[in-house]
């Protein structure tokens with residue numbers, strides 16, 4: 091993946107592959123935060139190693155946490171949190187929303203910034219909420235990155251109201267650090283519905299597994315103050331990153347198995363089972379993992395509300411462009427605040443290959459049409475690379491611009507993709 095453009099490989103035969111996937115970004119970055127705030131050392135097993143998780147590890151190290159590699163795992167030794175420090179969040183939503191509440195617990199100033207696009211992603215509600223909970227933040231009145239958290243070594247905490255309709259991470263960030271706030275935290279959401287419900291369930295479950303007391307009701311979360319324990323935290327494979335591999339089974343009329351698919355998970359990628367079945371895939375969850383089979387006769391479009399599983403959209407949109415019938419993907423207006431404006435980017439790039447996609451107020455309408463090759467721009471968005479790869483299976487001449495940006499969550503993507511396509 092060193093060249094500027096990556097020629098997305100065409101599948102000349104139905105895929106027939108087992109694809110082991112690296113760990114979940116969302117679980118790895120939650121585990122790192124909870125470990126840094128724990129009273130005892132934590133071993134994070136099978137963590138994802140990617141730009142987003144290395145940025146999280148780097149940020150926590152800068153605040154005084156010991157994080158060392160050990161046989162592919164991460165050993166985390168919580169330390170006294172202190173500034174002064176500089177933190178680079180890159181373009182990672184999990185780092186920009188989960189780290190500032192931890193910085194507020196440090197003594198000393200923590201300066202936080204990221205990629206140019208990171209400065210445009212929604213941060214205002216969490217900055218305001220942290221202030222209401224007693225943190226001192228200098229954001230120059232921008233309500234966005236960059237800003238400095240002037241940590242006093244402790245945060246009073248208490249009750250706060252937030253509009254988290256722009257991102258579930260605004261709530262998750264407050265909850266993950268809440269056990270260490272003096273009074274804990276009660277967060278009440280007011281506004282249009284919060285997206286990504288499974289990610290909120292993941293936050294609650296991982297907090298409880300670390301020993302926190304959490305109560306939830308619709309739109310309200312309460313985390314009591316108290317110690318977080320050490321021990322081992324196993325990271326599941328990243329099920330959202332399974333989307334493009336499982337999708338390849340549909341596009342080629344083949345079979346793909348992802349081993350280690352958990353039978354009980356909070357990951358939104360688990361919804362792929364129902365979504366791909368609705369497009370006509372055979373889906374089987376068994377002891378060998380999740381197996382998806384496509385039909386040589388093709389597959390149907392998808393009518394789905396993706397509000398809870400927005401990060402699956404780019405790959406599903408690529409599948410929709412290759413399907414046998416039109417698709418409507420709704421409930422995803424908040425994707426305009428992701429790594430890029432994903433609704434605009436998907437429309438521009440699918441149409442750039444001759445497709446027929448258009449933006450809805452809260453989603454995408456995609457009518458399949460014969461596509462041709464061309465440059466597929468990726469807007470520093472890992473999932474645009476994944477979407478392009480899916481299109482390239484069926485469309486000769488798709489040239490993926492800046493393929494290395496996939497390293498945000500899946501640095502080994504091109505090799506995994508090539509192995510999947512290699513004859514069995």
Ligand SMILES: O=C(O)C1=C[C@@H](OP(=O)(O)O)[C@@H](O)[C@H](O)C1
Nearest residue numbers: 116257258259285286289400401
């Ligand atoms: O908490 C998390 O780990 C995530 C929550 C979601 O964010 P939004 O609610 O902003 O979509 C998701 O899209 C993102 O990839 C990861």
Ligand SMILES: C=C(OP(=O)(O)O)C(=O)O
Nearest residue numbers: 181182183184401428429
């Ligand atoms: C939206 C995503 O990432 P982030 O954690 O940066 O919000 C994503 O991975 O699709």
